[in-house]
Every structure is written in structure tokens, then in C-alpha cells.
Amino acid sequence: MSQPHLPPLPHLLVEPLLRTAFLEDLGRAGDVTTDSVVPAGLRFEAVVASRQPGVAAGIDVARLAFQLYDPTLDVTVERPDGAALAPGDVVMRVRGSARSILSAERVALNLACRMSGIATATSSLVEIARAHGKAHVVCTRKTTPGLRAIEKHAVRAGGGSNHRFGLDDAVLIKDNHIAVAGGVVPAIRAAKAHAGHMVKIEVEVDTLDQLHEAMAEGVDAVLLDNMGPELLRQAVGIVGGRALTEASGRINRETIGPIAASGVDLISVGWITHSAPILDLGLDAVTTL
Incomplete structure (x- = not known):
């Protein structure tokens, strides 16, 4: 594609x-x-x-x-x-x-x-994902230092889309942020207190319990990390269109089809730029x- x-x-x-x-x-x-x-x-x-x-x-x-x-x-x-x-x-x-x-x-x-x-x-x-669902394939910040702009341009040339270009694009609360902040809820509340009105907030979750917490607080997107297709389907149902859903973790040509079929909106893949x-x-x- x-x-x-x-x-x-x-x-x-x-x-x-x-x-x-x-x-x-x-x-x-x-x-x-x-x-x-x-x-x-x-x-x-x-x-x-x-x-x-x-x-x-x-x-x-x-x-x-x-x-x-x-x-x-x-x-x-x-x-x-x-x-x-x-x-x-x-x-x-x-x-x-x-x-x-x-x-x-x-x-x-x-x-x-x-x-x-x-x-x-x-x-x-992209071809596999589109054959199985609606998900867009997006890249990550795992790019060659100094070449991010042209590598992300190459992703677009292949029919993919871009995730963040840098740390200042959006708030992406990951597992280590959650650990330091003391949990999903305090991390989201701190981000909302700090971020401007134009800055979107995404939070990474590893479990459905964390997902319920994130949705109760209200975020723009959830990163569903290392979840299998069945768990992803459950997560998509929990979100119910209230936020963008992004699947991430160990995604390749063999795994992307079932992941796309789960109904997620985005699939982020690091290896397309780093490997x-x-x-x-x-x-x-x-x-x-």
C-alpha cells in the first residue's frame, strides 16, 4: 500500500x-x-x-x-x-x-x-492491517538520531501514519511515569493540571483494571500495551469509542492481522523505523x- x-x-x-x-x-x-x-x-x-x-x-x-x-x-x-x-x-x-x-x-x-x-x-x-480491520499503522520515536523527519516521511510514503515527532507533541503517560506518579489516576490528574488546552493526553495501560481507571478520568487515547487479540477486543469494548485505542508491543507481519481484527484504531510499530x-x-x- x-x-x-x-x-x-x-x-x-x-x-x-x-x-x-x-x-x-x-x-x-x-x-x-x-x-x-x-x-x-x-x-x-x-x-x-x-x-x-x-x-x-x-x-x-x-x-x-x-x-x-x-x-x-x-x-x-x-x-x-x-x-x-x-x-x-x-x-x-x-x-x-x-x-x-x-x-x-x-x-x-x-x-x-x-x-x-x-x-x-x-x-x-498496512496491507495486512487493512485486510483485517480499520486500524492505521503508525510509527514511534524509535528512529535513527538525526533522521527522524525523513524516516517518518518514509512511513507516510508506505501508507502509514505518524505518531509523536517529539516529546513536546503530546502527553504520553507510560509505565514508568505511572510508577513514579503513584498510579494511573494521579498521573493523569497531574498531566491535566500541567498540559495546555491544545495538548492531547494518552496513557499506556497493561491491564483492564488500569484501563477502567483511565477511562474514568477521561483521556484522549489509550495505549494498550502487549495485549493479545482477545484482551484487545475487550479493551475496545470498554472504551466504547470514548477515546482512540492504540495497540503496541511485539507487532510484526504474523501478529498484525489478529490485532487489527480486534477493532483498535491504531497499531504502533517500532521496527519499521529501527529495524x-x-x-x-x-x-x-x-x-x-
Whole structure:
């Protein structure tokens, strides 16, 4: 399940990530291999193509990487973020300085492969969830430090949705908060006293008793942690539409179907951002110009 009309991220948001990546890769002397082997005036056209089936993501990030490295490069996106890919599909064409293309290649592909892998993993779960219920697949804050914005963008490219971007997005009272506060009820009451009127409150519960406490206090969402399908069905019945229900914990391709069938609104999955394998994209020289 892809998302073919996803707008790209603002360049101002992506450029700092790319500059950091290029500084890391170029080191103190630049690309000594390319500068010594490739003639300075050589120009060619290259394509970035998929080696595997999947969902494209990070294609606009890769385009910006090439053009940030060398603004004279001509880059054409053939399959944008959210597009379904088959082996051999060309996602991008790059024309211009051979030195620039080869020196920018690894940064561009590292990010595009990473993001496309996330989009592909997300898409596989979204398809299963939609076949069994109404639940939306959402990501978590378990992202690569510094890459959260583009990894969450990749989740959207795969048809998923985003949970919190950061700690300041909303109140999410988890088990350790509850332990420190002395219980579900005091934790919720403290959060309500502190949070502004625009801030939503979600509370994590492990048992149906905790769920009853949370619903009695009134919250916007409940995170049903590590509950099996039958317990989730009971929890959804208890909530009765008074709050959003979110299932979380050890969710994968094998378990997501029965979890979605329980009737929950959201299914949060950490591995789509912290452990999804990359989608293999490669750059091939086509012709000299």
C-alpha cells in the first residue's frame, strides 16, 4: 500500500542532514579516488534503479543530495516517493559532471535505500492491517538520531501514519511515569493540571483494571500495551469509542492481522523505523555526454 501523491519535505529541513552526511563522507581531502581516476571534464548520464520490489521513498532527498553537491547536475525523478517499484524500475536520472555524480552517489543512495526500506516495510503491514480491520499503522520515536523527519516521511510514503515527532507533541503517560506518579489516576490528574488546552493526553495501560481507571478520568487515547487479540477486543469494548485505542508491543507481519481484527484504531510499530532492511537501489552509468 503506497502513497503516490506525498509532497516532499521542505528543503530547509533536509539540507542540514545532507550537509552533515557529506562532511562525514568527504573527510578532510574530498573524494581522492574519483578526483584521481575520473577526468575533470567528463560528463555522463546515470540512472538510479531498483534492484528489488518495494515502495520508493527518499527519492526527493536523493535528488537534493546530488544538486546540493553540484547545483549544475540535471536530476529528473521518474518515480517519486510513494510509488510502487519493480526490479529494474528507474527512479531517477542524473546528468552532468561524472566526478560530482560519483562523489555524491553514496550519500544519496544511503538515504534513499534506507527510506525506501522503511516505506516498503510499512506498506507490507498496512496491507495486512487493512485486510483485517480499520486500524492505521503508525510509527514511534524509535528512529535513527538525526533522521527522524525523513524516516517518518518514509512511513507516510508506505501508507502509514505518524505518531509523536517529539516529546513536546503530546502527553504520553507510560509505565514508568505511572510508577513514579503513584498510579494511573494521579498521573493523569497531574498531566491535566500541567498540559495546555491544545495538548492531547494518552496513557499506556497493561491491564483492564488500569484501563477502567483511565477511562474514568477521561483521556484522549489509550495505549494498550502487549495485549493479545482477545484482551484487545475487550479493551475496545470498554472504551466504547470514548477515546482512540492504540495497540503496541511485539507487532510484526504474523501478529498484525489478529490485532487489527480486534477493532483498535491504531497499531504502533517500532521496527519499521529501527529495524527495517534497506531496499536495494543502485546507480548505473548509462552513457557519456
